[in-house]
Amino acid sequence: MGLRANPTQRQRRLGLELRRLRLAAGLSVGEAAAVAGLGPPHLGHIEAARTAIPEVKLRALTDAYGCRSEPLVDALVEMGRSTGRGWWSDYKxxxxxxxxxxxxxxxxxxxxxxxxxxxxxxxxxxxxxxxxxxxxxxxxxxxxxxxxxxxxxxxxxxxxxxxxxxxxxxxxxxxxxxxxxxxxxxxxxxxxxxxxxxxxxxxxxxxxxxxxxxxxxxxxxxxxxxxxxxxxxxxxxxxxxxxxxxxxxxxxxxxxxxxxxxxxxxxxxxxxxxxxxxxxxxxxxxxxxxxxxxx
Missing domain, CATH: 3.30.870.10 (Endonuclease Chain A)
Known part of the structure; x- marks a missing residue:
C-alpha cells in the first residue's frame, strides 16, 4: 500500500499524539519501533500520518510509552480504526x-x-x-x-x-x-x-x-x-x-x-x-x- 499524500486532520493528530507519547517516554524512534515489531522508517511514517497502524501495534506502543489512560488509548484506537467516511464524503x-x-x-x-x-x-x-x-x-x-x-x-x-x-x-x-x-x-x-x-x-x-x-x-x-x-x-x-x-x-x-x-x-x-x-x-x-x- 502506498503512502498517503494528503492525510486528514484525524490521521495527522493520531501520528502527533503517538510521537508526543514517545518523546514523553524518552524513547527514540528505533527503540519504540523495536518494541512494537516495526521498522524505524515504518514508525516514522506512522507518526507523520503517511500510513496506518494496526490496533495491536498501537496498543503495544502506548503500553511501552507508559500510557495508563484507558480513555486516551481507546480514543487513539478508534482514530486508527476510523475510515473517515461520513455525510461529508458526499462533498469530497x-x-x-x-x-x-x-x-x-x-x-x-x-x-x-x-x-x-x-x-x-x-x-x-x-x-x-x-x-x-x-x-x-x-x-x-x-x-x-x-x-x-x-x-x-x-x-x-x-x-x-x-x-x-x-x-x-x-x-x-x-x-x-x-x-x-x-x-x-x-x-x-x-x-x-x-x-x-x-x-x-x-x-x-x-x-x-x-x-x-x-x-x-x-x-x-x-x-x-x-x-x-x-x-x-x-x-x-x-x-x-x-x-x-x-x-x-x-x-x-x-x-x-x-x-x-x-x-x-x-x-x-x-x-x-x-x-x-x-x-x-x-x-x-x-x-x-x-x-x-x-x-
Missing amino acids: RHMGGQALDLAELEATSQSCRSFQWLYVPGLLQTADYVRELIGGGERDADPELRETYISFRLRRQDAVLSGALRLHAVIHEAALRMQFVPPHVMRDQLLHLVQMARLPHVQIQLLPFKAAHYPPLFNTSFVLFEATAPELDTVYVEHPASSPFLSEQQHLRDFSKTFEGLQAIALPPIDHRSEREFSTDRDSLGLIHHLLYTL
Whole structure:
C-alpha cells in the first residue's frame, strides 16, 4: 500500500499524539519501533500520518510509552480504526480538506465552545444568512458550486444540532450589527438564535460592546472541540494562511482559559424561560430584543 499524500486532520493528530507519547517516554524512534515489531522508517511514517497502524501495534506502543489512560488509548484506537467516511464524503469533490476535516471533527467531538466576533457562528446561521454571506463573499464563484457550499453548511448544522454534541457559543455584539445581510435576514437570524437556545444542548451568550474588559485573543474567532480524552481536544482557529487546527497542550490551555474569560464577561445566556413582554434584565435575550427593535 502506498503512502498517503494528503492525510486528514484525524490521521495527522493520531501520528502527533503517538510521537508526543514517545518523546514523553524518552524513547527514540528505533527503540519504540523495536518494541512494537516495526521498522524505524515504518514508525516514522506512522507518526507523520503517511500510513496506518494496526490496533495491536498501537496498543503495544502506548503500553511501552507508559500510557495508563484507558480513555486516551481507546480514543487513539478508534482514530486508527476510523475510515473517515461520513455525510461529508458526499462533498469530497467540491470541498477542501479543511472543511471536510472540520465536519469530521464535529462528528467525533463531545462538545464545542465557540467564540465569534464578525459573523454568527456557522452552526447557528439560517439558510438565508448563509446564502447572503456566501453570495456576497464569492461573487465570482460558479452558481452551482456556491449552492454546494450552502448545502454543505446546512448539512453540518443538521448533523450537529440533531445529535448529542453540546454547543456553547459566545457571540460578540458586533457580529449582530454587521450589515453583510439585509435587515429582514438579520431579524430572522436573531429570532433563530432564540429558537436554537431552546435546544437542551445549545447555550448562547452575547458579548456586548459595553463589556468592562476583554481577555487576550478576544479578536480571534475560534472553536474549542472537546474529545472523549482531554489530551485529544482540538482548537480550530479561522486563519487563511496556516493550519487552523491546534493541538499543543499549551494552546489548548490558553484557548480554554480565554473562553472561560469570555464566558465570564458575556451577558447571561439566552434563556427562553425569561421571555416576557418587558424586561429590565441585562442578559443576552434582552440584547437581542434591543437589536430587533433597531432593525
